[in-house]
Amino acid sequence: MSNVLIYVEAENGAAKKSSLEAVSYGAAVAEMLGGKAVAVAAADLSADHAGELAKFGADKVLHFGGTVNQSSEIAELVAAAAQQENAAVVVTAKSINADGAVPMIGVKLKASVATNVTALPDLSNGFVVTRAAYTGKAITQVSLHSNVKVLSIKKNASGTKEYNKPLAVESFNANISASKITVKEVKKQTGEILLPEADIVVSAGRGLKGPENWGMIEELAKTLGAATACSKPVSDMDWRPHHEHVGQTGIKVSPNLYFAIGISGAIQHLAGVNSSKVIVVINKDPEAPFFKSADYGIVGDAFEVVPKLNEALKAAL
Amino acid sequence: MKILTCISHVPDTNAKIPFKDGQPDLNGISFVIAPYDDFALARAVELRDQTKGKLTVLNVGLADTEPTIRKALAIGADDAIRVNAHPHDAFYVASQIAAIAKQENYDLILMGRESSDFNGGQVHGMVAEMLGLPCVVPCMKLDLNGNVAVMQREIEGGKEIVEVALPFVAGCQEPIAEWKIPNMRGIMSAKTKPLKVVEPVAVENYTRIIKYEMPPQRSSVKMIDKDNIGELVRLLREEAKVL
Numbered sequence: 001m002s003n004v005l006i007y008v009e010a011e012n013g014a015a016k017k018s019s020l021e022a023v024s025y026g027a028a029v030a031e032m033l034g035g036k037a038v039a040v041a042a043a044d045l046s047a048d049h050a051g052e053l054a055k056f057g058a059d060k061v062l063h064f065g066g067t068v069n070q071s072s073e074i075a076e077l078v079a080a081a082a083q084q085e086n087a088a089v090v091v092t093a094k095s096i097n098a099d100g101a102v103p104m105i106g107v108k109l110k111a112s113v114a115t116n117v118t119a120l121p122d123l124s125n126g127f128v129v130t131r132a133a134y135t136g137k138a139i140t141q142v143s144l145h146s147n148v149k150v151l152s153i154k155k156n157a158s159g160t161k162e163y164n165k166p167l168a169v170e171s172f173n174a175n176i177s178a179s180k181i182t183v184k185e186v187k188k189q190t191g192e193i194l195l196p197e198a199d200i201v202v203s204a205g206r207g208l209k210g211p212e213n214w215g216m217i218e219e220l221a222k223t224l225g226a227a228t229a230c231s232k233p234v235s236d237m238d239w240r241p242h243h244e245h246v247g248q249t250g251i252k253v254s255p256n257l258y259f260a261i262g263i264s265g266a267i268q269h270l271a272g273v274n275s276s277k278v279i280v281v282i283n284k285d286p287e288a289p290f291f292k293s294a295d296y297g298i299v300g301d302a303f304e305v306v307p308k309l310n311e312a313l314k315a316a317l
Numbered sequence: 318m319k320i321l322t323c324i325s326h327v328p329d330t331n332a333k334i335p336f337k338d339g340q341p342d343l344n345g346i347s348f349v350i351a352p353y354d355d356f357a358l359a360r361a362v363e364l365r366d367q368t369k370g371k372l373t374v375l376n377v378g379l380a381d382t383e384p385t386i387r388k389a390l391a392i393g394a395d396d397a398i399r400v401n402a403h404p405h406d407a408f409y410v411a412s413q414i415a416a417i418a419k420q421e422n423y424d425l426i427l428m429g430r431e432s433s434d435f436n437g438g439q440v441h442g443m444v445a446e447m448l449g450l451p452c453v454v455p456c457m458k459l460d461l462n463g464n465v466a467v468m469q470r471e472i473e474g475g476k477e478i479v480e481v482a483l484p485f486v487a488g489c490q491e492p493i494a495e496w497k498i499p500n501m502r503g504i505m506s507a508k509t510k511p512l513k514v515v516e517p518v519a520v521e522n523y524t525r526i527i528k529y530e531m532p533p534q535r536s537s538v539k540m541i542d543k544d545n546i547g548e549l550v551r552l553l554r555e556e557a558k559v560l
């Protein structure tokens with residue numbers, strides 16, 4: 001029992017970037033265990049895109065013809081695939097639906113579960129994973145000692161890697177019971193870069209004074225191909241939608257580059273963003289606590305700095 | 318209507334937690350109801366009032382969690398259960414909650430989206446799976462319409478409206494309700510509300526925490542003059558290599 005099963009989620013037919021990272025992560029674990037990396041995906045991944053998973057390390061792709069929209073359905077699909085493949089490790093990328101499925105998969109497979117995993121496991125003494133805890137204030141090493149392990153990985157836990165594996169897509173059948181949850185309506189901003197997936201995030205806070213001033217933030221995000229985010233008071237006041245709120249009580253992000261504009265840097269805000277690779281802070285107050293947690297800082301008025309930065313980036317990129 | 322709210326007892330979110338010998342040094346740190354659990358509790362109190370039902374709070378923890386449980390009683394829960402055990406991990410905690418829920422047949426089990434210490438985000442899904450109930454996470458709005466709940470759930474880039482019949486489990490987050498602050502009457506009555514202590518069921522342990530560490534510290538911040546923005550762009554490209 002040394003195979004690794006990876007659940008792949010798609011968006012507009014193609015695998016999400018976070019899922020590609022999960023495939024590469026799973027392939028690396030499979031190599032450590034001397035097993036195969038098997039990906040499982042439902043019909044949200046189109047047949048044309050299924051083969052791409054080989055490039056990221058999948059030895060085989062199990063393609064399920066139906067859709068799985070709710071966590072319980074994902075859990076049934078993944079558990080069935082894991083059982084068929086005799087998987088020792090199940091890997092998913094952090095996402096709202098997969099996060100809901102992970103604990104259910106754990107119970108179904110009598111597996112131990114680790115979420116927020118930030119690095120490849122250490123197999124030198126059992127099976128030890130590194131994960132974020134205390135809302136980003138700590139990292140912890142946890143030893144998992146059940147036969148099957150379920151890992152949910154954070155963005156940038158291992159990154160993607162290119163492989164040269166042959167394409168092997170198999171159709172997969174599983175009996176999935178329909179969820180008892182009925183979706184009545186979906187309100188989703190289309191054409192937007194999803195915040196948890198984004199490599200670059202442009203985030204702004206109460207320093208922006210009002211929702212009418214977000215134009216320059218959106219412009220900057222557009223130039224950078226970034227997602228937009230905000231602090232909690234900003235979404236509390238409905239200046240921005242709730243799904244943009246990052247921090248202790250919002251979304252936790254770990255992009256390559258995080259811009260904090262007019263955000264003071266409260267401990268609860270940092271909790272959601274401090275695992276970003278590089279942080280740039282723009283604040284008019286040189287004493288703003290956020291500068292202590294930043295890599296680069298500019299003291300200045302956002303209304304002056306942001307448009308200038310946008311122009312400089314447009315010229316450079 | 319029987320409602321159960323599960324609360325975790327966690328260090329105050331404002332606290333800076335030092336780590337000593339690989340363990341959090343929690344001496345002198347005050348403990349609170351985890352922020353997401355506080356949202357679940359606040360909505361549970363409102364729903365209890367609306368349905369004239371009964372609200373029980375449950376914590377898996379040793380005796381030191383009782384002040385936190387009393388706070389939940391002061392906020393409005395009718396009674397409390399403490400499972401007298403160290404909450405070893407999410408599976409352990411979920412097994413304890415499920416064991417009690419199997420006997421009590423709650424109509425609604427509300428939890429937080431995740432605890433603020435271990436951030437597992439697992440207990441609700443595990444309990445639901447153990448009880449064969451649906452689970453809605455993260456739940457931002459919950460209204461009852463007879464036997465059916467209409468909920469708003471956060472999804473990436475937006476939200477969805479879902480419906481599910483009772484009973485079910487939900488993991489809550491804002492803006493499901495405003496945090497409630499206990500008033501004097503609540504604090505007084507909490508002292509005499511029933512708090513039952515039960516012994517845990519036996520559960521196999523699959524995980525063990527080896528150690529905690531501080532996350533890697535950033536090297537000190539490089540300040541760039543606001544009139545020299547080009548320098549920031551250069552550093553992001555050439556030094557940080559993120560553009």
Ligand SMILES: Cc1cc2nc3c(=O)[nH]c(=O)nc-3n(C[C@@H](O)[C@H](O)[C@H](O)COP(=O)(O)OP(=O)(O)OC[C@H]3O[C@@H](n4cnc5c(N)ncnc54)[C@H](O)[C@@H]3O)c2cc1C
Nearest residue numbers: 323377404406407428429431432435436437438439440526
């Ligand atoms: C000294 C110490 C050692 C620990 N060792 C381990 C370990 O080896 N492995 C490990 O996984 N964890 C360990 N923990 C953390 C563990 O106690 C967690 O609290 C537990 O695993 C549940 O956390 P979670 O983050 O998974 O909960 P989540 O799944 O994030 O919580 C979701 C919701 O479940 C409910 N909930 C969570 N915990 C409780 C509770 N105790 N009682 C009632 N409701 C609750 C709340 O409503 C919460 O919002 C340790 C903690 C301490 C203090």
Ligand SMILES: Cc1cc2nc3c(=O)[nH]c(=O)nc-3n(C[C@H](O)[C@H](O)[C@H](O)COP(=O)(O)OP(=O)(O)OC[C@H]3O[C@@H](n4cnc5c(N)ncnc54)[C@H](O)[C@@H]3O)c2cc1C
Nearest residue numbers: 205206207231232247248249262263264266268269284302
């Ligand atoms: C339990 C709990 C959970 C919480 N969870 C979260 C969370 O998840 N996320 C979160 O963000 N917060 C959270 N908070 C709130 C947090 O404590 C802070 O209140 C919040 O982050 C502050 O938001 P802000 O930085 O936008 O606003 P402020 O603290 O008001 O800061 C505004 C900043 O803008 C600067 N500024 C003003 N004008 C300009 C200008 N023209 N140009 C440039 N800079 C300017 C100011 O110098 C200041 O630093 C939580 C709090 C609690 C108690």
